[in-house]
Amino acid sequence: MEKNSFQSSPIDIASCDRSFRREVNELSGENVGLCWHCRTCAGGCPYVKAMDYHPHAVFRLVQLGLRKEALESSTIWICVSCNTCSIQCPAAIDIPAIMDALRHIAVEEGVKIAQPEIVKFHEEVLGSIKKYGRTHKLEIMMRYKVRMRQWFQDMDLGFKMLARRKLDLTPSKIDRPEEVSRLFAGSAEDEKH
């Protein structure tokens, strides 16, 4: 799964997207060029095992202009923005902000998403916010499991949580949900709901 040793075939410089780095910097408000690959981020990240590229390796892809590789990496979706990396980064790079920027470009360009299940989960959360102004966890989980065709996964857990009233059957709603749903008009998420 890991691809941290770079591809053995030479990188074709002519096919690199030199504007990519600037695009990511502008969108994130950060400077990817500051990363000197000390790997501190990878050392501290609790999720590296589930990532194809370590966080700094994604930055290397961006630095080199390997647009497709960066946008199609699983890392950008596995990252939960816990900031464990950014408080340890000696260059004080807001690493999750760069991951956010890469996620936004990936969604906008419709590239092949390495972790479609995580995107589906985010879509369900946003769908819930659009509808109720708040998140309705039971509905999010049920819709997500149906979309993933994982009909029975976590069902026992769901029942346990229901029995302890940890999950509410009805949503906690805001009084004026239209105020919030309006925000979704024209947004990247609008077409999906």
Place this chain on the structure above:
Amino acid sequence: MPALLKMKSIEKMDLSYFPGCSLATTAKESNQALMNVCEKLGLNLIELEDWNCCGSSSAHSMDQSLAYSLPARNLSLAPSGRPLLVMCPSCLHRLQLAHKKFSENPEARAGEETRWGRPIDPGLKIVHFFEVLSGIEQSRLEAALERPLKGLKCVPYYGCMLARPPSLRREKNYHGLIEKILSSLGAESLPWSFSSRCCGTFLSAARPDIAVPLVNEIIAGAVKAGAECIVTACAMCQLNLEIRCTSEEKVPTLHFSEILALAFGAKGSRTWFKRHLVDPMPLLKAKKLIS
């Protein structure tokens, strides 16, 4: 720390309150515990009228504009001159990041003010409950203490709360606060290696296969440290540590507000503990903290 939050001479303090989706639903018990604690400490919480979700992990992951406009509505609902209390560390970051943007960028702020038809106070103080707590004198806590947590061995769990984006690094930090308060309540706070290990957040729902080994590692760490319970700062951490632990040995996990309310002798605590998926009652009974 702003003088505003010093509690030394103030008998009662009004605070706007943003519960967030977890405390309003899955973690109702933490919310009830917090209400009890605040009443004891003379903090008057006034819930933001019609508050909405801060956008959570999903908004900033998928859509930059939602990541700011969702918190913006909440900020516009907060009356100026009264600090806004947030209980969820994640909501706190989202609200602080948005507020920082709007106080530094008047144009962006004006856009949101027009959208919501309400002003956003650029001087609004957005504080976590811990910040209020750190401003309260020790003697006041001692006066509220009715049921010392004598002999209760705890490990403090901050999750990702202490790790913040670099742009928020000048905000108040809470290193050591759980330990300090636990000790002052009579509990024993043990050192361990996982106090700041992320709980898995939304991967607990979207990719349980990733969250389970992480949580198991954290729980094993607590067992190894000799802890009888884990005390969390965040309701989502609390839930994740309970639902994603598959190892034989489980450790009850209590939200910070619950343990505080318990020590302050709050009524009705039994109903909160019944909602836990890892039952803390046997432990609390053995320690004679609950009858």
